[in-house]
Amino acid sequence: MASLLELKNVSKIYGDLHALDDVSLTVEKGEWVAIMGPSGSGKSTMMNIIGCMDKPSLGQVLLDGKDISKESQTSLTTIRRDKIGLIFQQFHLINYLNAVENVMVAQYYHSVPDEKEALAALERVGLKDRAKHLPSQLSGGEQQRVCIARALINNPEIILADEPTGNLDEANENIVLDIFRQLHKEGTSLVVVTHDPEVGEVAQRTIRLEHGKIISDEKNENFVE
Amino acid sequence: MFFRMIKGTFIHQWKKMLMIALTVALGTSIATAMLNVMLDVGDKINAELKTYGANINVVSKSAAIVSSLYETDEATDAYLQENVTGELLTIFWANNILDFAPFLDGQVKLDGTDQKVTGTWFHYHLSFRKKGSDYIRDTGINNLRDWWEIVDGERYDEQADFYKDAGDLFAMVGENVAEKKNLKAGDEITLTGKTTEVVKVVGVFSSGDNEDDVIYLPLSTAQRLTGKADLIQSISVSALTSPEDETSQKVAKNPELARPEDYELWYCTAYVSSICHQIQEAIPTSSASAIRRVADSEGDILNKTELLMTLITVLSLIGSALAISNLVTSSVMERSQELGLMKAIGAKNVRIAGLVLTEILLVALVGAVSGYFIGFGFAQIIGHTVFGASIDMKGMVAFLVAVLIFAVTLIGSLPAIRNILRLRPSEVLHGR
Ligand SMILES: Nc1ncnc2c1ncn2[C@@H]1O[C@H](COP(=O)(O)OP(=O)(O)O)[C@@H](O)[C@H]1O
Ligand SMILES: [Mg+2]
Numbered sequence: 001m002a003s004l005l006e007l008k009n010v011s012k013i014y015g016d017l018h019a020l021d022d023v024s025l026t027v028e029k030g031e032w033v034a035i036m037g038p039s040g041s042g043k044s045t046m047m048n049i050i051g052c053m054d055k056p057s058l059g060q061v062l063l064d065g066k067d068i069s070k071e072s073q074t075s076l077t078t079i080r081r082d083k084i085g086l087i088f089q090q091f092h093l094i095n096y097l098n099a100v101e102n103v104m105v106a107q108y109y110h111s112v113p114d115e116k117e118a119l120a121a122l123e124r125v126g127l128k129d130r131a132k133h134l135p136s137q138l139s140g141g142e143q144q145r146v147c148i149a150r151a152l153i154n155n156p157e158i159i160l161a162d163e164p165t166g167n168l169d170e171a172n173e174n175i176v177l178d179i180f181r182q183l184h185k186e187g188t189s190l191v192v193v194t195h196d197p198e199v200g201e202v203a204q205r206t207i208r209l210e211h212g213k214i215i216s217d218e219k220n221e222n223f224v225e
Numbered sequence: 226m227f228f229r230m231i232k233g234t235f236i237h238q239w240k241k242m243l244m245i246a247l248t249v250a251l252g253t254s255i256a257t258a259m260l261n262v263m264l265d266v267g268d269k270i271n272a273e274l275k276t277y278g279a280n281i282n283v284v285s286k287s288a289a290i291v292s293s294l295y296e297t298d299e300a301t302d303a304y305l306q307e308n309v310t311g312e313l314l315t316i317f318w319a320n321n322i323l324d325f326a327p328f329l330d331g332q333v334k335l336d337g338t339d340q341k342v343t344g345t346w347f348h349y350h351l352s353f354r355k356k357g358s359d360y361i362r363d364t365g366i367n368n369l370r371d372w373w374e375i376v377d378g379e380r381y382d383e384q385a386d387f388y389k390d391a392g393d394l395f396a397m398v399g400e401n402v403a404e405k406k407n408l409k410a411g412d413e414i415t416l417t418g419k420t421t422e423v424v425k426v427v428g429v430f431s432s433g434d435n436e437d438d439v440i441y442l443p444l445s446t447a448q449r450l451t452g453k454a455d456l457i458q459s460i461s462v463s464a465l466t467s468p469e470d471e472t473s474q475k476v477a478k479n480p481e482l483a484r485p486e487d488y489e490l491w492y493c494t495a496y497v498s499s500i501c502h503q504i505q506e507a508i509p510t511s512s513a514s515a516i517r518r519v520a521d522s523e524g525d526i527l528n529k530t531e532l533l534m535t536l537i538t539v540l541s542l543i544g545s546a547l548a549i550s551n552l553v554t555s556s557v558m559e560r561s562q563e564l565g566l567m568k569a570i571g572a573k574n575v576r577i578a579g580l581v582l583t584e585i586l587l588v589a590l591v592g593a594v595s596g597y598f599i600g601f602g603f604a605q606i607i608g609h610t611v612f613g614a615s616i617d618m619k620g621m622v623a624f625l626v627a628v629l630i631f632a633v634t635l636i637g638s639l640p641a642i643r644n645i646l647r648l649r650p651s652e653v654l655h656g657r
Contacts, residue, residue: 044655053569053651074573081571088654092566096233101226108226109572150570162655 141172257600344447378410549637
C-alpha cells in the first residue's frame with residue numbers, strides 16, 4: 001500500500017534561493033508529524049507544497065500515490081478541497097460569518113452546507129455553545145478551534161497546520177494540543193509546522209529543517225498513544 | 226450560504242458598494258437622460274416646427290405645371306380666385322390647419338425704381354356660409370410670419386381699432402427697402418403700377434431672408450396696383466401634420482390606385498400628403514404641395530445635437546467603467562485574504578468570480594434602477610430648458626441603457642476578476 005504522502009527530491013527555488021533543497025520525506029497514514037526549524041528554514045514552503053497551494057520547482061510530490069507536482073491549478077484546488085484540511089496561524093475566519101457559518105463555507109465549496117454536521121464539528125472542538133458568535137466575539141483559542149472544525153468538516157485525509165499555536169497563550173495551546181491528540185487517536189494524519197519545542201515534542205515524529213534541508217528526522221521516544 | 230456571504234459583503238463593505246451603486250447610478254442617469262432626449266426630442270422638434278412656418282403651398286394647377294416644366298415659379302401667369310381661399314376651412318382636416326394667407330406678387334415703381342410688392346392678409350377676418358355651415362377664422366401673415374422682427378413702428382392689423390375703417394392704403398416695408406429708400410414708420414410712399422396708390426408705412430420688419438426686399442400690402446391694394454382684381458397667386462398654409470410613413474407615401478403617389486382600406490386610413494390621418502390631397506379636392510383649380518425647407522435646416526442642428534449627446538453618453542459610460550473598475554479592484558484587494566481563504570478551502574475560481582460578480586451586479590442593479598429615474602428627471606429638465614418640450618419615456622431606452630450598463634459593469638469588473646484568478650492562497654494566507 002502506498003504511503004499517504006511522499007516527497008521525492010523536492011526543491012523550491014526562488015531566484016537563487018533554495019527555500020527547499022532536495023527534500024525527500026514519507027508520511028504514513030495516521031502519523032502525527034511535527035516539522036520544526038528556525039524562521040526562514042522553509043517550513044511554510046513545504047506546507048504550501050504539501051497543501052497543493054504551490055508547486056515544487058524540482059522533484060515529485062505523491063499524495064495517496066498520485067503525483068500532484070504537475071497538476072493544473074484547478075485540479076490542485078479539487079485535490080486540496082477533497083483531501084486536505086488547513087489550519088493557519090492567523091485562523092483566517094471570515095469575519096462577517098458566525099462560527100457555524102465559517103465551518104459551513106468549507107462544506108459549501110466542497111459539496112452542500114449542512115448545519116447539523118457543522119454543529120457536530122464545533123462540538124468536537126468544544127464550541128457548540130459558541131456556534132452563533134462572530135469571530136470578533138471569540139477568543140484567539142476559540143477562533144483557532146473554529147478553524148480546526150472547518151479543517152475537519154470534509155473528512156480530509158490529512159490535516160496541515162502552520163504554526164497553529166503561534167498566536168495562542170499556553171492554556172489555549174494545551175486545548176489545541178488535546179484536540180490534536182484526540183484526532184490522532186481517531187486516526188487522522190497530522191502534519192504540524194511549529195518552531196515551538198513544546199508543540200514539536202508531543203508529536204509522534206519530529207523533522208527538523210534548516211536552510212531548506214532536513215537535518216534530522218526522529219521518532220519521539222516519549223510519545224504516548 | 227451564497228446569500229449569507231453576499232449579505233456579509235454588503236454589510237462589511239457598504240461604503241465601497243455604495244460608491245459602486247452611485248457610480249452606476251450616475252452613468253445610468255446620464256445615459257438615460259441623453260438617450261431619451263435624443264430619441265424623443267427629434268419628434269418633439271418636428272412637431273414644434275409644424276406649428277409655425279408655412280408647410281403647404283397652394284398654387285393654380287397651370288402654374289404648378291409651368292413651374293415644374295421650367296423649374297421656376299417666377300414666370301407663371303396663372304392665378305387662383307381670391308374667394309377659394311376660404312375653402313381650406315371646409316376640408317376634413319380643417320382643424321389641423323393653423324394659419325394660412327393668400328399672396329399676390331407684383332412689380333411697381335417706387336421713386337422711379339422697380340420695387341417688388343406682395344399683397345396678402347395680415348390679420349384677416351374670414352367669415353362665410355356654405356351648405357348651411359358657418360366658417361369663421363382670423364388668419365394671415367401676422368401668425369404665419371411670427372418670426373418677423375419689427376424694427377420700426379408696428380405690425381399692420383386690419384382688425385385693429387385704428388385701421389378697421391381706415392381703408393387699405395398701408396404697407397409693411399422690408400428692412401432692405403427701408404434702408405435703401407430711407408423709410409420709417411409714418412412715411413407716405415407713392416407706388417405706381419396699373420394704378421397709383423399712396424400708402425402709409427405702418428412698420429419696418431426684418432425677416433432675415435429675401436422678404437426684406439419686399440413691401441407687403443393689403444391684398445386689395447396689390448390687386449389694384451397689378452390690375453388683378455379678385456385674383457391671388459398662391460396660398461401659404463401652416464398645418465399640424467403626422468410624420469409620413471411608408472404606406473402613406475405609397476398611397477400619396479397614387480391615391481386612386483390604393484387599396485380602399487389604405488386610402489381610408491391615409492385620408493383620415495393628418496399626413497401632409499393627405500391634407501394636400503384634400504385641399505385639391507376642395508379647390509379643384511389648385512395644386513397643393515408640401516414644403517420642407519424649414520424642417521430640414523432645423524434637422525441639421527438636431528443631428529449635431531444628437532452627435533454631441535452621443536459623445537456625452539459614451540464618455541460618461543467610459544468614465545463609469547473606469548470608476549467601477551477602480552472600486553471593484555480595490556474591494557477585491559481589500560478582501561484578498563478572505564478570497565484566498567475560500568480558494569484554500571477548495572473554492573474554484575469560477576465560484577469566487579461568480580460570488581464577486583453577483584455582488585457587483587446586484588449593487589449595479591440598485592444603482593441602475595435609481596439612476597434610471599434620476600435620468601428621467603434630467604431628461605425632463607433638459608427637455609424643458611433646452612427644447613421647451615417634455616420628454617416621453619421610451620421602453621427602448623430602458624432596454625438599451627440596461628444592456629449598456631450591464632456591459633459597462635462587466636467590463637469594469639474585468640481587472641478585478643483577473644486579480645481573483647491570479648490570487649494565490651499561499652501568498653495571502655501565510656504572513657511570511
Ligand atoms: N514567494 C517567495 N518569493 C521569494 N522568496 C520566498 C518566497 N516564499 C518564501 N521565500 C523565501 O524562502 C525561504 C523560506 O521561507 P518559509 O518557507 O516561509 O520559511 P519559514 O516558514 O520556515 O519561516 C525564506 O528565506 C523566504 O524568504
Ligand atoms: Mg512560516
